[in-house]
Amino acid sequence: MIGYFDGASRGNPGEAGAGALLMDDNGNTLWETARYLGRKTNNEAEYNAAILLLKAARERGAKELRVYGDSKLVVCQLSKQWKINLPHLRELAKEAWAVSDGIKVSYEWVPRAKNKRADELSNEAIDNAK
Secondary structure, X not given: OEEEEEEEEEOOOEEEEEEEEEEOOOOOEEEEEEEEEEEEOHHHHHHHHHHHHHHHHHHOOOOEEEEEXXXXXXXXXXXXXXXOOOHHHHHHHHHXXXXXXXXXXXXXXXXXXXXXXXXXXXXXXXXXXX
């Protein structure tokens, strides 16, 4: 299974949204969401989007998941390449790791252009909440 996530915040902190989608190995969309998050920072929105993705993968019985996101910070922190200095982000990372326990997850950074649908969903969440 393949997943994409993106978070958006207008104001940082500001109105925030999370977008995520799951695809099968043939590129067919299995699930997607655009979730309004209220007032969050961009990094909080990114983490929340990743958590939504991981929960959806767990609900669908994923054993392996390739996760793509355009937040270098979140990708590198969730893959344990970078330390997490901020306590509230550390708590979000712990939640993500707990949700994905038992799933073989790999994280990879991609440029925003390769994360287009998740980016659209995160912005739709904010636009539709107004």
